[in-house]
Amino acid sequence: MSTEDAEIAEVARAAGAEVAERPPELATDDASTLAVVRHTVGLIDADIVVVLQPTSPIRRPGLVDLCVGHFAATGADSLGTVHRDYSYEYGATMPRRQEIRPRLVDNGNVYVLSATLVRAGRWIGEHPQTFEITREEGVEIDDEFDLWLAQQILAHRWPAT
Numbered sequence: 700m701s702t703e704d705a706e707i708a709e710v711a712r713a714a715g716a717e718v719a720e721r722p723p724e725l726a727t728d729d730a731s732t733l734a735v736v737r738h739t740v741g742l743i744d745a746d747i748v749v750v751l752q753p754t755s756p757i758r759r760p761g762l763v764d765l766c767v768g769h770f771a772a773t774g775a776d777s778l779g780t781v782h783r784d785y786s787y788e789y790g791a792t793m794p795r796r797q798e799i800r801p802r803l804v805d806n807g808n809v810y811v812l813s814a815t816l817v818r819a820g821r822w823i824g825e826h827p828q829t830f831e832i833t834r835e836e837g838v839e840i841d842d843e844f845d846l847w848l849a850q851q852i853l854a855h856r857w858p859a860t
Contacts, residue, residue: 701725701739719743733822740817747771748817750810754840757852759832763809766830770811776824777816780808782837803829806837
């Protein structure tokens with residue numbers, strides 16, 4: 700994992716994680732995920748990189764392993780999770796809901812990337828693959844409503860005992 704925050708690094712290390720110290724210029728709102736991952740990959744010896752974004756926290760047990768397995772089995776150089784989206788732009792031809800052909804949209808839950816691709820400064824390679832997950836797993840937390848929605852999904856999946 701990569702962080703510039705000493706407290707986060709301490710907690711991560713206590714939980715058994717290896718921590719790469721992130722330079723301040725990569726700890727800004729403007730820093731790209733690719734730049735952060737590229738920096739981290741430059742510090743380690745790896746062939747495959749798995750990126751788990753904290754804004755996409757709902758992952759079923761074994762999902763990461765399934766994604767890595769699909770990545771390896773297909774000869775992919777980049778893989779991202781997707782879910783079906785049935786939306787359409789307002790003002791476009793307005794089909795009946797049952798006639799909408801879904802799009803597979805990137806949801807940021809799991810990315811599996813060739814380290815060579817990342818070192819070259821690329822996120823999507825010549826042999827990209829997708830791994831479809833459920834819409835609820837595809838929830839991304841970008842605002843308060845998304846946080847509430849994620850909390851509801853988690854409470855439904857793992858109710859308090």
